[in-house]
Every structure is written in C-alpha cells, then in structure tokens.
Amino acid sequence: MNEDVKKLWSQRDRVTRVMTKDGTFRAALIHNPKTVRTAQERHGLDPVGSLILARMITGASLLASYLKGEERVILTAEGDGLIRTVCAEAMQIGEVRGFISQNKAPVEGRDTPLGKGLLRVQRVVYGEYEPVTGIVELRRGDITSDLSYYLTQSEQIPSAFVIDVAYDSDDLIRQSVGLLVQAMPGAKDVDIFSVYDAVDYLGRMTEYTDNGYTPEQILRQIMPSDIDVVASAPVDFFCRCSKDRYKSALLTLGLAEIVGMQQDDHREMVCQFCSERYTLSDEDFDQMIAALQAQSN
C-alpha cells in the first residue's frame, strides 16, 4: 500500500454527493471497504455471498444518501438461485446493516447468484405512515444492474449504478467503491450518452482508490461538466439491536410462551442483520416474567 492508499484506509468510510453546476446531473460516490468487510466478517461469508451483500449494502447506502436523518431505505431481493434472500437497510445518517441467506434447493443452471426473482425497494420517510414501496422483477440477479433497472424503469430517472468490490488473497474484501449517477430533468441526450460512455470506459473504480484518488477526483472523471460537492458524510456498518430490544420484543409473545422458553432452555438469540448473539440469563427471564405478571394484575 502506498501512502495515499494508507491515508484513504485510515479515514472513515464516506459517501460524497455532487451535482453539476448546471443542475442537470447528480451523483453519489461511496468508499466503504470497512463497512462491507465488517458485513463479510460478521456473517462469515464466502466470496459470492460477500460480493452480493456488499453490492446490496452499497446500493442501499447510496440511495439513503438522498434521504433525511433517520429516514431509511430497505432493499430486499429474493431469488431462486444459490442465494434466496439478500437484504440491506441504510439510513441517511450513515448506519447500514444487512444479511444474506442461501437457498436450500437452488434452481440449477442460473447464471447469476440470485437467479430469477424480485427486487423490492422500500423507503421509510418522514410524514408517510407506510413505507413507499416499489417492486420489479430481477433483471439479471447481480444486484448492480437490477438497481439501475429499478431506478430507470420504476422511478423514471435515467440512472447508472457501478459497484466495484476487490478482494485480498484470503478472499476478504479489501476495497469497495460504489457510484450512482443520475440525469435530472433538462439533461441533454448528448451529456447522458457521455456519462454512460465515461462509466463504460472508467475501468475498475477500486483501482482509482488503490491509486489514491479521492471520491471527488473519481467523480470528476465521470460527470459531463464542472461539479459542486453537495455533501460528504461518514458511513458505518451498524445495527441497533440489543438484548433489551429483544426482551421487549419477546414480551409481546405473552407469559406462557416466555415461561415455556425458559423451561425448554431456549436462551440464545441471533440477530439476523448483524449475527450478534444474545443469551438470556435466568435473571432476564425473571425480569420479563415479572413485567408480564405486573401487566396482568
């Protein structure tokens, strides 16, 4: 690693948003090697699983960067290939988490990990009681082209996602960069083509970061005219689960169920999103049982 790359790695993961000075294109670029490496390590994923989850997490963070505060994006893809489900949830404030699950009986002969299935995009936004949800069929089942297709078709915004993840010799993620570039109303066709061209000929974005390019410098290679940096904010793999949250959720099961869990020695819970393990002690059970008995009195 040269000094520039060391410096980039020592910084926090970050998403940088820019807009062309004429307002016709916007883009977000994320450098998130620590976030997706953490996801890989927490869930103990092989290269295929970690790549698909890294793409989903990166896509969710990029989409969330356009929301506000604790508004969030939940991306879920379900397929019939090797991977059954991949899900990522990201907040504008930079927290992101996600998981993947394998198919026990995958359909053979699919040429992408997810195969055929559906992609669901949900945005939980202030002032809306229900998540704003869109669903499309998986176009390729590789996440990157599925997300581009979703935005272009469902939301009618010409959009390109590029997500590049690089591995070290132990199959662990060492570098990750994602880009979302979108044409706004008033964008000229010739500029849209030039952006698609720039994206096609860009090469691997992780090589740019390996060579010490900053996010802004990479974005300047792609955007059709001069840009302003609109925002730059840190991103982390973070899950809000805790033993207390699990205990309050368990209370909704009722007294008989909780007494039964203790009798059957069902003490361990694993968070689906971050693989954190929680073990309930007898004290935890006593507390929950006392709380439920107090409610019923």
Ligand SMILES: [Zn+2]
């Ligand atoms: Zn968790």
